[in-house]
Amino acid sequence: MPLLGEKDANYLRKTFSEQLLSNVKLLVFVDDPSVCEYCDPTQQILEELAELGEKIETTVYNVKTDKATAGMYKVEMTPAIVILNDSGKDTGIRFYGIPSGHEFSSLIQDIIMVSSGNVSFFNEDLSKKIRSINTPVKIRVFVTPSCPYCPKAVIEAHGAAILNEHITAEMIEANEFPELSMKYGVSSVPHTVINERHSFVGAYPETAFVSELFKALGGM
Amino acid sequence: MLFDLGSISERVAERYDVITVGGGPSALAAAIYARRMGLSILVTEKAIEGGQLNLTTTIDNYPGFSNIRGEELAAKMKDHARQLGAEFLNGVVTKIEKHDEYHTIMLQDGKAILANVILLAMGANPKKLNVPGEKEFTARGVSYCATCDGYFFKDKHVMVIGGGDTAMNEALHLSRIAKSVTVVHRRDKLRAVKALQDKVFSNDAISFEWNSIVDRFEGSSQLEFVVLKNVKTGEKKRVKTDGVFVAIGLSPNSDIVRNIVKTDENGYILTDENMETSVPRIYAIGDARKKSLRQIVTAVADGALAIANAFEKYFA
Ligand SMILES: Cc1cc2nc3c(=O)[nH]c(=O)nc-3n(C[C@H](O)[C@H](O)[C@H](O)COP(=O)(O)OP(=O)(O)OC[C@H]3O[C@@H](n4cnc5c(N)ncnc54)[C@H](O)[C@@H]3O)c2cc1C
Numbered sequence: 001m002p003l004l005g006e007k008d009a010n011y012l013r014k015t016f017s018e019q020l021l022s023n024v025k026l027l028v029f030v031d032d033p034s035v036c037e038y039c040d041p042t043q044q045i046l047e048e049l050a051e052l053g054e055k056i057e058t059t060v061y062n063v064k065t066d067k068a069t070a071g072m073y074k075v076e077m078t079p080a081i082v083i084l085n086d087s088g089k090d091t092g093i094r095f096y097g098i099p100s101g102h103e104f105s106s107l108i109q110d111i112i113m114v115s116s117g118n119v120s121f122f123n124e125d126l127s128k129k130i131r132s133i134n135t136p137v138k139i140r141v142f143v144t145p146s147c148p149y150c151p152k153a154v155i156e157a158h159g160a161a162i163l164n165e166h167i168t169a170e171m172i173e174a175n176e177f178p179e180l181s182m183k184y185g186v187s188s189v190p191h192t193v194i195n196e197r198h199s200f201v202g203a204y205p206e207t208a209f210v211s212e213l214f215k216a217l218g219g220m
Numbered sequence: 221m222l223f224d225l226g227s228i229s230e231r232v233a234e235r236y237d238v239i240t241v242g243g244g245p246s247a248l249a250a251a252i253y254a255r256r257m258g259l260s261i262l263v264t265e266k267a268i269e270g271g272q273l274n275l276t277t278t279i280d281n282y283p284g285f286s287n288i289r290g291e292e293l294a295a296k297m298k299d300h301a302r303q304l305g306a307e308f309l310n311g312v313v314t315k316i317e318k319h320d321e322y323h324t325i326m327l328q329d330g331k332a333i334l335a336n337v338i339l340l341a342m343g344a345n346p347k348k349l350n351v352p353g354e355k356e357f358t359a360r361g362v363s364y365c366a367t368c369d370g371y372f373f374k375d376k377h378v379m380v381i382g383g384g385d386t387a388m389n390e391a392l393h394l395s396r397i398a399k400s401v402t403v404v405h406r407r408d409k410l411r412a413v414k415a416l417q418d419k420v421f422s423n424d425a426i427s428f429e430w431n432s433i434v435d436r437f438e439g440s441s442q443l444e445f446v447v448l449k450n451v452k453t454g455e456k457k458r459v460k461t462d463g464v465f466v467a468i469g470l471s472p473n474s475d476i477v478r479n480i481v482k483t484d485e486n487g488y489i490l491t492d493e494n495m496e497t498s499v500p501r502i503y504a505i506g507d508a509r510k511k512s513l514r515q516i517v518t519a520v521a522d523g524a525l526a527i528a529n530a531f532e533k534y535f536a
Contacts, residue, residue, distance in 0.1 A: 003221065004223060041221060098221075100221050101222050101224055102268060102274075104223040104224055105224055105225055120329065121329055122329075146291065146368065147368045148268040148270075148274035148368070152266075185360070185442065186372065187360060187363075187372045187463065188358075188359035188363055188368070202359070203267070
């Protein structure tokens, strides 16, 4: 049984054929179902996406048997999704946990952004600021699938990662990783943590997001 | 498991017959009516189509659906509008510029789109308590959305502030997650409809603090205590809690139009019986409008009425 209904599948087929320009590679990292409840459905939904878009390619890795690949992309938990662009370069986009519920739209928007090379919601000025960052940045956005405001926070972080190779941006599904969520004191989502020390809660407008990013880097 | 397509940004035109600001049920109903009348319509939405429906666990008063999840009804409404050819744009409308024959919406990224008719459908947001500690502990134990944040209080002790339908729905939702739920209400009886009252009174996990208001929130890094004040006796008490959900009503999202259209003293947009505001070609629909009942049925009705009138007046 496919996870996507026929109507949604048709809609995605059309969207992908209209909006995807270059190839996008989705790497899915899974573990045995006994230790990773959401690995199977995550793998399945990504395989369905590859069926719907000619330009989408999904490759599945098992973290136990494909240790080297998991290590190369610094995959720490499962299920994980890594997105590579046309030339096989890591975009810095990560999903930890299943991109279901509202987060499914984050994944689709990521695919479109990577493929079209266009992160339109950051204006020129903001894009320039993001591109100017030259130290490593790790953004972690804690979400739940039922949170309607979360995709915005995720997309902004992922958009920043696309614009700047020093930035890695993770979506973390809080329900699936309770210990990590507890460690960062997550009690409302979206909850964003930048470079371990700076955090904020809520989906911020683009300008405010970028200023938080710079605050985290010590106000450059 | 649900896979929601949300508001994937599509390519949009430079001009439409109708543009909605906001994508809640009122806007989606308007989109359905507009398309059936042959009008082009763009629904702009900053978060997710369906608006407050996405914050609702179950809806049991919308005709035809005796019990449906908010998210699911939102998805159905959006699908319906999409199938008829409504277009969607994910973005924040920051400004509206009025002209005689058309109006312009300005998006945060600087883009401007023209429309013959604009529907203001920005809805409403939960009201704040405005007490000490509220801001400090927001997202550190104080929340305005049980559907979003309820899970973090699994097996914990939580409070719900308020006595209306929304507050009781939140209490019932939380009672399935948390260990205990205390409802704090400033009067000695609930405002919620009888069906909900019956449910909360027969629920063992839910207890009540009557005639009480929140005086302040206290804690170190996370919320730890709520100080309640009895409005009858003036007596205060400090109660330990893990989380507080505030559901004391709404305030309209009308900031971006307050200098353009007439509003009442609370910011609710004034309209005539056809939903048209003080500015021709600008209509207001749904919770952002001054009206006596803010529900899905009335929101969708507003959308239909606005389109029917606009069609007659400006497109026929
Ligand atoms: C917890 C809860 C439970 C409820 N339960 C029920 C129920 O059981 N039955 C019932 O009938 N009703 C219920 N309601 C009320 C019902 O959801 C609302 O009456 C209805 O959603 C109002 O619709 P609306 O079209 O006015 O917009 P809203 O649903 O308020 O949506 C407005 C939308 O506009 C967007 N927006 C705002 N400003 C901008 C901007 N500048 N640019 C772009 N987009 C913008 C927002 O993001 C939002 O999505 C409930 C509400 C809540 C919060």
